[in-house]
Amino acid sequence: MPLLFKPITVILLLVTSLFVTVSSYAAVMEIELAKPTFVLPQFTGPYREREASVAPEEYEMADRLRSLLENNQRQQVLQQLAEFYDIELSPAMLALKAQVYFTLEMYDEALTTYKAVLSRKPELVRVHADLGQLYLIRNDLENARKHFAKAIEFGSNSAIIHGQLGYINLTQYGSFSAIAAYQQAIALEPQNPQWQQGLLAALTQAKMYPAAMAMLEDLLKQHPELPELWLNKAALSLSMGESKEALIAIEMAMLLGEDNSKNIKIAAQLHLQLNSFDRALELITQHINRTKLEMPVLNEYLMWLGQINMWTQADELLDDVAPQLTTMSTADQCLFYAHKARIQQVQNNPKQAEHFYNLALDKNPADGETLLSFADFSAAQKQYVQSELLYVRAEATKETEKQAILGRIQLYINLKDFPSALTQLKRALLKYPELFELKEKIDTIENIVRAQTQLSS
Amino acid sequence: MIKIALIVLISGGLLGCNSTPTEQVNCQSQDWYNKGKENVEEGRSVRHFNQHIKQCGSSLPTTAKEQYIQGYRDGLVEHCNFDKGYERGEMNLSSISICPLELREQYNKGYQRGKQARLQTIRDLERANDSANRAYSEDTAISTPTE
Numbered sequence: 264m265p266l267l268f269k270p271i272t273v274i275l276l277l278v279t280s281l282f283v284t285v286s287s288y289a290a291v292m293e294i295e296l297a298k299p300t301f302v303l304p305q306f307t308g309p310y311r312e313r314e315a316s317v318a319p320e321e322y323e324m325a326d327r328l329r330s331l332l333e334n335n336q337r338q339q340v341l342q343q344l345a346e347f348y349d350i351e352l353s354p355a356m357l358a359l360k361a362q363v364y365f366t367l368e369m370y371d372e373a374l375t376t377y378k379a380v381l382s383r384k385p386e387l388v389r390v391h392a393d394l395g396q397l398y399l400i401r402n403d404l405e406n407a408r409k410h411f412a413k414a415i416e417f418g419s420n421s422a423i424i425h426g427q428l429g430y431i432n433l434t435q436y437g438s439f440s441a442i443a444a445y446q447q448a449i450a451l452e453p454q455n456p457q458w459q460q461g462l463l464a465a466l467t468q469a470k471m472y473p474a475a476m477a478m479l480e481d482l483l484k485q486h487p488e489l490p491e492l493w494l495n496k497a498a499l500s501l502s503m504g505e506s507k508e509a510l511i512a513i514e515m516a517m518l519l520g521e522d523n524s525k526n527i528k529i530a531a532q533l534h535l536q537l538n539s540f541d542r543a544l545e546l547i548t549q550h551i552n553r554t555k556l557e558m559p560v561l562n563e564y565l566m567w568l569g570q571i572n573m574w575t576q577a578d579e580l581l582d583d584v585a586p587q588l589t590t591m592s593t594a595d596q597c598l599f600y601a602h603k604a605r606i607q608q609v610q611n612n613p614k615q616a617e618h619f620y621n622l623a624l625d626k627n628p629a630d631g632e633t634l635l636s637f638a639d640f641s642a643a644q645k646q647y648v649q650s651e652l653l654y655v656r657a658e659a660t661k662e663t664e665k666q667a668i669l670g671r672i673q674l675y676i677n678l679k680d681f682p683s684a685l686t687q688l689k690r691a692l693l694k695y696p697e698l699f700e701l702k703e704k705i706d707t708i709e710n711i712v713r714a715q716t717q718l719s720s
Numbered sequence: 721m722i723k724i725a726l727i728v729l730i731s732g733g734l735l736g737c738n739s740t741p742t743e744q745v746n747c748q749s750q751d752w753y754n755k756g757k758e759n760v761e762e763g764r765s766v767r768h769f770n771q772h773i774k775q776c777g778s779s780l781p782t783t784a785k786e787q788y789i790q791g792y793r794d795g796l797v798e799h800c801n802f803d804k805g806y807e808r809g810e811m812n813l814s815s816i817s818i819c820p821l822e823l824r825e826q827y828n829k830g831y832q833r834g835k836q837a838r839l840q841t842i843r844d845l846e847r848a849n850d851s852a853n854r855a856y857s858e859d860t861a862i863s864t865p866t867e
Contacts, residue, residue: 353821
């Protein structure tokens with residue numbers, strides 16, 4: 264980047280999400296990557312004569328303005344230029360005025376003035392480039408693209424213009440249109456990480472994985488110490504369905520200091536998928552202990568462990584977080600005890616399970632999911648009255664109402680209480696017409712009830 | 721008496737040089753776009769508009785400046801080109817000095833060519849005149865009886 268340019272804080276983001284479905288867990292893994300960015304230059308320098316000349320009668324003023332600019336006296340420069348009608352100024356002087364407006368963040372004035380320059384000299388490369396950047400700042404990507412393209416059309420061979428065009432194409436017109444622009448930028452500035460990152464994102468989004476991987480391998484040879492490159496490799500490997508390669512790359516990134524929670528979670532998930540349970544558990548515990556406990560995260564871990572029957576480990580994980588119990592909300596405490604109850608239930612400790620279910624409902628008596636689980640558990644324990652009561656309570660929660668009615672129907676059928684089952688079946692069909700298969704069951708049970716009535720009479 | 725008359729004459733002459741006749745504009749109904757174009761034709765600087773500002777004061781419509789400048793700009797495009805430069809050069813008129821830098825080169829080129837063309841025409845005419853004179857001289861020389 265030329266020394267004339269001073270970075271300002273306009274950092275633009277690129278979307279580089281990579282989604283890969285991992286079949287065994289039917290979950291979506293999305294590696295958290297550093298976003299491709301670029302720093303927009305700000306204009307501080309005087310006009311450049313090679314692009315547009317000042318009029319001979321302006322030489323004296325140009326010298327004066329140059330020294331004012333060197334002393335950062337931009338307002339004074341504006342004051343001097345304001346003494347003239349724009350049409351009296353040469354395009355070079357007018358472009359300088361626009362640049363000063365731009366530097367002073369007077370964007371509306373800058374825009375009008377740049378346009379006035381172009382109406383007089385439509386081929387001024389520098390003005391197209393500046394205008395493109397001004398539009399970029401104002402998030403008018405369509406116009407920014409138009410002017411960057413014009414700058415290139417009129418001969419600009421600046422890496423930043425190609426790179427910015429690449430960025431806009433990537434966000435607005437898809438990855439294929441961005442690749443060539445980024446390649447051009449890289450050709451001009453091979454070591455610029457912004458263009459490398461942009462090209463990598465464009466290649467990845469275009470699903471040109473081998474090309475992206477080749478580029479990444481090359482970058483890793485140059486900078487093996489950068490965790491973000493390893494993360495990129497992990498994301499790319501996941502896209503290519505190479506879980507083992509992805510895991511190695513994430514582990515490398517973590518070794519180099521990567522500690523994004525989402526990526527640790529993915530590493531744990533990949534370890535579980537590849538049967539390296541100890542490391543998975545180590546990462547899970549490390550994650551849970553390190554961060555402020557988030558119940559959805561804990562839930563997800565417990566679900567994974569449950570899927571591979573690692574109940575003991577799941578229980579240990581809960582024991583690890585038990586000291587934080589008092590800091591949790593009552594809703595989270597309820598979830599904690601519900602997990603404990605389910606683990607005890609699976610491990611065939613019904614008394615313990617019931618104890619934890621009760622503790623859970625003490626914390627949140629209206630938690631539908633816990634009420635449902637406890638009701639199912641009670642039914643299995645032949646505690647029918649308690650089960651019925653719990654189903655009724657679960658019906659009060661909108662999310663579990665349907666499931667609770669169906670659970671209660673099943674309970675009545677199991678208990679051969681067909682009239683009650685029939686009443687609930689009709690109620691369920693009325694409330695949920697989409698459950699049309701219930702009609703058949705209603706007919707069957709109606710027949711049974713009719714037969715029972717006839718028998719008893 | 722003669723002295724007084726001279727002073728009056730000289731003063732009158734100086735005053736005449738110094739003052740631009742005030743243009744009468746109807747501030748409200750003036751077509752400012754055309755005014756801008758007219759001023760280019762007259763070779764006036766865009767700053768001439770300042771006089772209108774002064775003259776009209778608050779009765780100057782808010783859009784007047786913008787319209788005037790647009791007209792002035794269009795006038796410049798119409799006048800500051802090769803053809804117009806050529807025309808003025810060929811007619812031996814003075815070159816207008818209000819052309820902006822980006823139009824100046826073509827205008828000046830046209831003006832110079834026009835001037836050259838004019839000179840060439842004059843030279844051609846002179847040459848033709850010379851030839852005619854020579855022929856006449858020769859004719860008269862032949863027809864003069866030798867004594």
